Amino acid sequence: MKKFYIASSFQNIDMVREVSDILRQQGYVQTYDWTQNERAATLKELKRIGELEKEAVIEADFVIVLLPAGKGSHIEFGIALGHNKRIYLYSTNDDVNNPETTSTFYHLDNVVKVIGTVDDLIEKLR
Template structure:
């Protein structure tokens, strides 16, 4: 069973839950559901959540990053990239291909850019991970 983690902004938690639930229904295993957390209110909270999220990224076979993401999402992206994990970078629009708003790291071979609907993202991840088995 392939393990995954979904990184994004707290503002996208409904979409994170949808993607996670649909992949779980397809037989994948979520390493950590950060959407169950409340917003951190202390440095100790941040440290605990950071440890859990770091562990989840390390345990995942692949990660999904839903844009727009925050600082944490991009750090999780970097952790996954440093480990050579497959990263699915999702955007509902074409911002990842606009020179003014993109990042060099978005265009590395470990990253698969998914643009469009969430259904398209789930289809891409499911098909890609099935082919990698």
């Protein structure tokens, strides 16, 4: 049973839920569903959520990053890189391959870039 974590921004919450639902229906286990949280209002809440998300990334067999993503997602991306996790970087456009808009870390060997539709992402995960 493979475990996954999805990193993204609140603006992508519907897509995160869609991908999570599909993967869980296929027998995958989500290590943490941050979409169930309200936006943190205190530093104590931020710390608690950060600890949960960090542990979820470490526990996952692979991490999915849905772009566009915010600073928290990129920190989770870094945690996954540091733990040598397979990372699936999803984008609807080819900006990840544009030298002016990409990150050096998007092109490391354990990062699989998926450009297209959510169906393309799900197919790549299979």
